[in-house]
Amino acid sequence: MCADVDYRIWELKKKVYEANMLLPKYSLVTLTWGNVSGIDRESGLMVIKPSGVPYDKLTPANMCVVDIADGSVKDEGFRPSSDTLTHVELYRAYSDIGGVVHTHSAYATAWAQACRGIPCYGTTHADHFYGEIPCVRPLTQEELDEGYEMNTGRVIISEFERLGIDPAAVPGCLCSCHGPFCWGKDPEDAVNCAVITEECAKMAFMTEVINNKAEVIPQRIMDKHYYRKHGEGAYYGQN
Amino acid sequence: MCADVDYRIWELKKKVYEANMLLPKYSLVTLTWGNVSGIDRESGLMVIKPSGVPYDKLTPANMCVVDIADGSVKDEGFRPSSDTLTHVELYRAYSDIGGVVHTHSAYATAWAQACRGIPCYGTTHADHFYGEIPCVRPLTQEELDEGYEMNTGRVIISEFERLGIDPAAVPGCLCSCHGPFCWGKDPEDAVNCAVITEECAKMAFMTEVINNKAEVIPQRIMDKHYYRKHGEGAYYGQN
Amino acid sequence: MCADVDYRIWELKKKVYEANMLLPKYSLVTLTWGNVSGIDRESGLMVIKPSGVPYDKLTPANMCVVDIADGSVKDEGFRPSSDTLTHVELYRAYSDIGGVVHTHSAYATAWAQACRGIPCYGTTHADHFYGEIPCVRPLTQEELDEGYEMNTGRVIISEFERLGIDPAAVPGCLCSCHGPFCWGKDPEDAVNCAVITEECAKMAFMTEVINNKAEVIPQRIMDKHYYRKHGEGAYYGQN
Amino acid sequence: MCADVDYRIWELKKKVYEANMLLPKYSLVTLTWGNVSGIDRESGLMVIKPSGVPYDKLTPANMCVVDIADGSVKDEGFRPSSDTLTHVELYRAYSDIGGVVHTHSAYATAWAQACRGIPCYGTTHADHFYGEIPCVRPLTQEELDEGYEMNTGRVIISEFERLGIDPAAVPGCLCSCHGPFCWGKDPEDAVNCAVITEECAKMAFMTEVINNKAEVIPQRIMDKHYYRKHGEGAYYGQN
Numbered sequence: 001m002c003a004d005v006d007y008r009i010w011e012l013k014k015k016v017y018e019a020n021m022l023l024p025k026y027s028l029v030t031l032t033w034g035n036v037s038g039i040d041r042e043s044g045l046m047v048i049k050p051s052g053v054p055y056d057k058l059t060p061a062n063m064c065v066v067d068i069a070d071g072s073v074k075d076e077g078f079r080p081s082s083d084t085l086t087h088v089e090l091y092r093a094y095s096d097i098g099g100v101v102h103t104h105s106a107y108a109t110a111w112a113q114a115c116r117g118i119p120c121y122g123t124t125h126a127d128h129f130y131g132e133i134p135c136v137r138p139l140t141q142e143e144l145d146e147g148y149e150m151n152t153g154r155v156i157i158s159e160f161e162r163l164g165i166d167p168a169a170v171p172g173c174l175c176s177c178h179g180p181f182c183w184g185k186d187p188e189d190a191v192n193c194a195v196i197t198e199e200c201a202k203m204a205f206m207t208e209v210i211n212n213k214a215e216v217i218p219q220r221i222m223d224k225h226y227y228r229k230h231g232e233g234a235y236y237g238q239n
Numbered sequence: 240m241c242a243d244v245d246y247r248i249w250e251l252k253k254k255v256y257e258a259n260m261l262l263p264k265y266s267l268v269t270l271t272w273g274n275v276s277g278i279d280r281e282s283g284l285m286v287i288k289p290s291g292v293p294y295d296k297l298t299p300a301n302m303c304v305v306d307i308a309d310g311s312v313k314d315e316g317f318r319p320s321s322d323t324l325t326h327v328e329l330y331r332a333y334s335d336i337g338g339v340v341h342t343h344s345a346y347a348t349a350w351a352q353a354c355r356g357i358p359c360y361g362t363t364h365a366d367h368f369y370g371e372i373p374c375v376r377p378l379t380q381e382e383l384d385e386g387y388e389m390n391t392g393r394v395i396i397s398e399f400e401r402l403g404i405d406p407a408a409v410p411g412c413l414c415s416c417h418g419p420f421c422w423g424k425d426p427e428d429a430v431n432c433a434v435i436t437e438e439c440a441k442m443a444f445m446t447e448v449i450n451n452k453a454e455v456i457p458q459r460i461m462d463k464h465y466y467r468k469h470g471e472g473a474y475y476g477q478n
Numbered sequence: 479m480c481a482d483v484d485y486r487i488w489e490l491k492k493k494v495y496e497a498n499m500l501l502p503k504y505s506l507v508t509l510t511w512g513n514v515s516g517i518d519r520e521s522g523l524m525v526i527k528p529s530g531v532p533y534d535k536l537t538p539a540n541m542c543v544v545d546i547a548d549g550s551v552k553d554e555g556f557r558p559s560s561d562t563l564t565h566v567e568l569y570r571a572y573s574d575i576g577g578v579v580h581t582h583s584a585y586a587t588a589w590a591q592a593c594r595g596i597p598c599y600g601t602t603h604a605d606h607f608y609g610e611i612p613c614v615r616p617l618t619q620e621e622l623d624e625g626y627e628m629n630t631g632r633v634i635i636s637e638f639e640r641l642g643i644d645p646a647a648v649p650g651c652l653c654s655c656h657g658p659f660c661w662g663k664d665p666e667d668a669v670n671c672a673v674i675t676e677e678c679a680k681m682a683f684m685t686e687v688i689n690n691k692a693e694v695i696p697q698r699i700m701d702k703h704y705y706r707k708h709g710e711g712a713y714y715g716q717n
Numbered sequence: 718m719c720a721d722v723d724y725r726i727w728e729l730k731k732k733v734y735e736a737n738m739l740l741p742k743y744s745l746v747t748l749t750w751g752n753v754s755g756i757d758r759e760s761g762l763m764v765i766k767p768s769g770v771p772y773d774k775l776t777p778a779n780m781c782v783v784d785i786a787d788g789s790v791k792d793e794g795f796r797p798s799s800d801t802l803t804h805v806e807l808y809r810a811y812s813d814i815g816g817v818v819h820t821h822s823a824y825a826t827a828w829a830q831a832c833r834g835i836p837c838y839g840t841t842h843a844d845h846f847y848g849e850i851p852c853v854r855p856l857t858q859e860e861l862d863e864g865y866e867m868n869t870g871r872v873i874i875s876e877f878e879r880l881g882i883d884p885a886a887v888p889g890c891l892c893s894c895h896g897p898f899c900w901g902k903d904p905e906d907a908v909n910c911a912v913i914t915e916e917c918a919k920m921a922f923m924t925e926v927i928n929n930k931a932e933v934i935p936q937r938i939m940d941k942h943y944y945r946k947h948g949e950g951a952y953y954g955q956n
Contacts, residue, residue, distance in 0.1 A: 030916050031909060033841070052954030082945060082953045104841045106916070110923030113838040114931050121352040123417045124272070124343045141937050148941055177934045178840045192270060199269050199345070205927060206349030210444060214353050217416045220380050224387055228321060236321045237291030360591040362656045363511070363582045431509060438508050438584070445588030449683060453592050456655045459619050463626055467560060475560045476530030599830040601895045602750070602821045670748060677747050677823070684827030688922060692831050695894045698858050702865055706799060714799045715769030 005043050009065060012038050016047040016099075017060040019187030023103060024055050026195050034103040035081040038187040039091050041098070044068050046091060050078035068092055071150075082149065089153025090183060094167050097183040099190035104179045107201035108194075111135065112174035118200055119216050121207045125200040126217055126225040127236075130169035133197060134159065138176040156181060169226075172197050244282050248304060251277050255286040255338075256299040258426035262342060263294050265434050273342040274320040277426040278330050280337070283307050285330060289317035307331055310389075321388065328392025329422060333406050336422040338429035343418045346440035347433075350374065351413035357439055358455050360446045364439040365456055365464040366475075369408035372436060373398065377415040395420060408465075411436050483521050487543060490516050494525040495538040497665030501581060502533050504673050512581040513559040516665040517569050519576070522546050526565060528556035546570055549628075560627065567631025568661060572645050575661040577668035582657045585679035586672075589613065590652035596678055597694050599685045603678040604695055604703040605714075608647035611675060612637065616654040634659060647704075650675050722760050726782060729755050733764040734777040736904030740820060741772050743912050751820040752798040755904040756808050758815070761785050765804060767795030785809055788867075799866065806870025807900060811884050814900040816907035821896045824918035825911075828852065829891035835917055836933050838924045842917040843934055843942040844953075847886035850914060851876065855893040873898060886943075889914050 019036040023029040032055070037048035046066045053062065064080035066073055068088045073080060081087075087100045103109075111118050118133040120126055125133075136159040143151040152175060160167050171193050172182035180201075182193035207214045229236040258275040262268040271294070276287035285305045292301065303319035305312055307327045312319060320326075326339045342348075350357050357372040359365055364372075375398035382390040391414060399406050410432050411421035419440075421432035446453045468475040497514040501507040510533070515526035524544045531540065542558035544551055546566045551558060559565075565578045581587075589596050596611040598604055603611075614637035621629040630653060638645050649671050650660035658679075660671035685692045707714040736753040740746040749772070754765035763783045770779065781797035783790055785805045790797060798804075804817045820826075828835050835850040837843055842850075853876040860868040869892060877884050888910050889899035897918075899910035924931045946953040 031912060050955065079952075079955055104916075106920055107923060109839060109841060110920045111927055113920060113924040113934075114928035116928055121416065122348060124348060138935060138938060144937055144941050148945075177838065177938055195270060199343075203345055203349045203352060205923060206346060206444060207352040209448065209926065210349055211353035211355055217352075218377060220383055221377060221416055224383050228387075238289065238318055360655065361587060363587060434509060438582075442584055442588045442591060445585060445683060446591040448687065449588055450592035450594055456591075457616060459622055460616060460655055463622050467626075474557075477528065477557055599894065600826060602826060673748060677821075681823055681827045681830060684824060684922060685830040687926065688827055689831035689833055695830075696855060698861055699855060699894055702861050706865075716767065716796055 005040070005045070008040050008043070009045060009047065010060075012040050012047045013060045013063040016049070016063050016187050017058060019099065019101070019191050020049050020058060021055065022188070022191045023101075023194075026191070028103045028105040028194055028198060029055070030104065034101070034105075035083055035087075036099065036101045036187050036191060037081075037084075037087045038099045039068065039097075041095075045074060046087060048080050048084055048087060051081050053078065083152075085147065085149035086153040086156075086181065089150055089157065090181070093153075093157045094183065096168060096185075097171075097190075098185050099187035100181065100183045101187070101190040101194045102179065102181050103194050103198075105194065105198040105201075107205055108174060108180040108198050109178075110205070111201050112179050113177055115176050117174065118197070118204050120222060121204050121214060122217055123221065123225045124196075124203060126222040127229050128193070128196045129172070129200070130222070130226045130230075131165070132216075133170060133172055133174060133180075133200065134163055134165060135174040135176055152178075169230075244279070244284070247279050247282070248284060248286065249299075251279050251286045252299045252302040252304075255288070255302050255426050256297060258338065258340070258430050259288050259297060260294065261427070261430045262340075262433075265430070267342045267344040267433055267437060268294070269343065273340070274322055274326075275338065275340045275426050275430060276320075276323075276326045277338045278307065278336075280334075284313060285326060287319050287323055287326060290320050292317065322391075324386065324388035325392040325395075325420065328389055328396065329420070332392075332396045333422065335407060335424075336410075336429075337424050338426035339420065339422045340426070340429040340433045341418065341420050342433050342437075344433065344437040344440075346444055347413060347419040347437050348417075349444070350440050351418050352416055354415050356413065357436070357443050359461060360443050360453060361456055362460065362464045363435075363442060365461040366468050367432070367435045368411065368439070369461070369465045369469075370404070371455075372409060372411055372413060372419075372439065373402055373404060374413040374415055391417075408469075483518070483523070486518050486521070487523060487525065488538075490518050490525045491538045491541040491543075494527070494541050494665050495536060497577065497579070497669050498527050498536060499533065500666070500669045501579075501672075504669070506581045506583040506672055506676060507533070508582065512579070513561055513565075514577065514579045514665050514669060515559075515562075515565045516577045517546065517575075519573075523552060524565060524569060526558050526562055529559050531556065561630075563625065563627035564631040564634075564659065567628055567635065568659070571631075571635045572661065574646060574663075575649075575668075576663050577665035578659065578661045579665070579668040579672045580657065580659050581672050581676075583672065583676040583679075585683055586652060586658040586676050587656075588683070589679050590657050591655055593654050595652065596675070596682050598700060599682050599692060600695055601699065601703045602674075602681060604700040605707050606671070606674045607650065607678070608700070608704045608708075609643070610694075611648060611650055611652060611658075611678065612641060612643060613652040613654055630656075647708075722757070722762070725757050725760070726762060726764065727777075729757050729762075729764045730777045730780040733766070733780050733904050734775060736816065736818070736908050737766050737775055738772065739905070739908045740818075740911075743908070745820045745822040745911055745915060746772070747821065751818070752800055752804075753816065753818045753904050753908060754798075754801075754804045755816045756785065756814075758812075762791060763804060763808060765797050765801055768798050770795065800869075802864065802866035803870040803873075803898065806867055806874065807898070810870075810874045811900065813885060813902075814888075814907075815902050816904035817898065817900045818904070818907040818911045819896065819898050820911050820915075822911065822915040822918075824922055825891060825897040825915050826895075827922070828918050829896050830894055832893050834891065835914070835921050837939060838921050838931060839934055840938065840942045841913075841920060843939040844946050845910070845913045846889070846917070847939070847943045847947075848882070849933075850887060850889055850891060850897075850917065851880060851882060852891040852893055869895075886947075
């Protein structure tokens with residue numbers, strides 16, 4: 001690599017390291033579970049957590065570099081997360097995203113295990129996700145044999161197409177019997193989506209216990225909240 | 240402003256800042272959600288958290304000043320919370336209150352998403368709220384179009400009137416599909432109400448799971464507990 | 479008081495202070511809720527938390543002294559907990575106990591609000607309580623009028639008698655629509671009972687959700703666990 | 718003992734101490750509940766936590782040494798955990814294990830109290846346990862009389878045989894009305910199994926609330942995840 005790429009990748013390793021360290025901070029991971037990646041679009045290189053390394057042993061230097069063109073590992077040293085090829089597929093299909101995160105956070109994983117998407121019951125959800133966070137179908141035997149992690153990514157992508165969901169408006173999903181994948185404009189933003197997914201999963205769980213006939217938020221209020229934070233008419237925050 | 244008002248507003252900014260910092264301390268907020276305000280009744284100026292600023296970036300100096308006469312922002316710098324006009328309406332209608340808080344705390348928000356008020360199941364609730372914490376109706380399309388945040392406040396006020404609830408005896412409510420608003424004599428007292436609302440929401444959730452035919456507290460015990468802490472015959476605490 | 483009593487009461491104030499400070503440590507209290515007392519049997523003086531004082535403002539010196547003979551306050555300064563006369567009644571009736579604690583811990587309070595005792599579903603419970611932790615009846619209007627806190631204690635005592643429960647084998651109960659009272663050989667031991675009550679309340683809640691036909695622990699296993707820790711044949715611990 | 722054994726046992730005491738201290742770190746214990754052991758296979762000596770000692774009083778030096786040939790205590794000083802003979806039976810039957818842990822962690826204990834095994838609802842579970850974590854039957858009166866703790870171990874062993882479960886592929890179980898026992902290649906690995914058991918118990922609880930007709934993970938996905946981490950084809954982690 002030329003010096004310029006080297007520099008950018010080193011900066012990205014620091015960002016991806018910081019974003020991974022947010023997972024234990026937000027109580028989204030147990031033991032070594034979970035991983036965050038980021039991408040340098042110019043070189044097509046992705047940086048991701050190494051596989052099975054405890055969070056208190058992570059450093060920016062042991063983040064792994066992978067070429068999204070072919071999924072090949074670009075540096076010696078640590079083996080990348082076993083979920084690497086799922087991240088690769090998402091970056092290849094969704095050219096606007098800059099970060100991806102996978103966790104086994106408890107409530108979101110429970111919805112995935114229940115094979116149900118997370119209904120949009122309130123403004124907390126509508127502020128960030130424009131509608132249900134879908135639960136995508138389990139892989140077939142053939143998909144498992146052919147490449148489990150790659151096909152996990154491909155199933156997410158084809159399910160969003162089939163359901164007509166815009167991955168920019170719903171930046172995350174649940175994989176059946178597995179857990180959440182979320183994405184965002186950079187690694188930190190992707191982690192924020194994972195935090196919000198877990199919180200919405202928790203509140204939706206409680207909502208259904210409190211009212212087993214709970215209804216999703218009225219469309220007009222979902223629109224109001226989503227567009228208060230997104231798009232040209234947004235007026236939330238300082239920009 | 241004259242020096243006297245300047246001084247009082249600076250003191251209020253410190254109090255409002257401290258009250259906002261209680262929200263993460265009591266685990267009532269995730270990310271940047273939630274906001275606390277306080278008012279200087281003499282000048283009619285309200286101080287409130289800036290919009291979308293992370294709690295660890297807050298300082299007394301970046302609190303925002305708003306005139307409740309017309310909702311106008313009185314200083315340059317940060318944009319006030321997007322919920323500002325809800326706070327303004329509450330201060331205008333309830334002349335005895337000195338602080339307002341809004342959170343998306345998990346259990347209270349779940350009751351709001353379930354479109355149910357929090358029943359008064361026990362003395363923890365009756366010590367602070369004289370009866371159910373009501374869940375007020377969602378806004379109509381017209382109300383949304385006309386001014387979402389202003390009308391959120393107006394719906395709270397008109398619902399309390401319609402239901403015959405005294406906002407001094409029940410200093411908080413849930414907004415359907417959204418979350419709790421609470422108030423008190425000052426910003427810290429309002430936060431205490433938010434803490435209690437969340438704790439009562441949690442216990443009421445559990446109560447119904449343990450006994451799906453649970454009944455609200457007998458009126459005589461509610462009276463005893465409420466008046467042990469409030470009014471002329473109160474004998475709780477040191478005053 | 480003579481110097482000897484003064485000394486013993488000062489030592490007791492330190493113990494009662496330490497036991498009160500365990501309540502926030504074990505997450506059994508919110509805000510100022512909850513109180514622990516201890517007794518000096520020789521003088522008949524009880525030491526208890528002052529009413530409504532935040533835990534971070536407590537010191538051994540502001541603990542309050544009350545004579546259990548008549549419930550009178552024995553020192554100037556802080557007003558004792560509003561639940562003082564409930565503690566007094568328990569010390570008067572149960573001459574072997576040395577500490578009493580009252581909390582609004584979430585799960586135990588939810589069982590109280592559901593007006594149900596905590597069934598003995600497992601060995602965690604049987605290690606410490608020989609059978610169900612009962613939920614005693616609410617007070618009548620007459621009992622409320624006559625002395626709420628005193629009669630709260632008296633109802634506990636008469637309910638244990640009516641149900642044939644030994645307060646040494648079941649050192650705690652729930653008051654309907656209110657919360658738990660626990661006791662022990664000293665203030666710290668009483669707090670341990672409150673910790674165990676909350677943990678058993680939590681596990682019993684979960685147990686019924688997992689199996690809505692869950693049965694209480696077989697008598698033979700309850701006996702084995704209880705007597706492994708209590709009585710002459712006990713072999714748990716270091717004594 | 719010869720110097721060589723002395724040295725190895727001292728090293729083991731340090732490891733067992735460290736593993737016990739992980740229990741409060743991972744919030745798996747309340748008060749003094751729970752215990753971890755490890756074994757030196759060459760000498761047949763097991764090291765285990767002393768009975769009823771608070772975690773903040775534990776040191777490597779007060780760990781207890783027990784001969785698994787006959788369950789006899791090999792050093793003066795502290796009395797070993799009351800569950801010692803359960804650990805002994807597991808080491809005697811399962812010659813490949815190097816650590817055993819018992820806790821009363823809340824969710825796993827609730828499944829035990831509900832007398833239900835933890836179904837394998839997702840990949841979090843399948844990554845570590847090849848199928849349901851079984852709940853073994855309660856002891857009979859005769860087994861209780863004959864030796865409660867020894868027979869607790871023997872029932873686990875005979876139930877795994879009866880059910881045809883390989884204790885290497887399912888390194889843990891629930892004892893009816895009691896709580897989990899887990900094992901692993903060393904004390905730390907056994908604690909990891911206890912952490913995972915608790916997390917799977919929590920998620921399975923939620924899964925059933927979200928979908929009361931939830932189905933266990935498809936066999937093909939369980940196989941994929943389990944063998945991604947175990948056996949010759951494993952490719953998770955750094956080895």
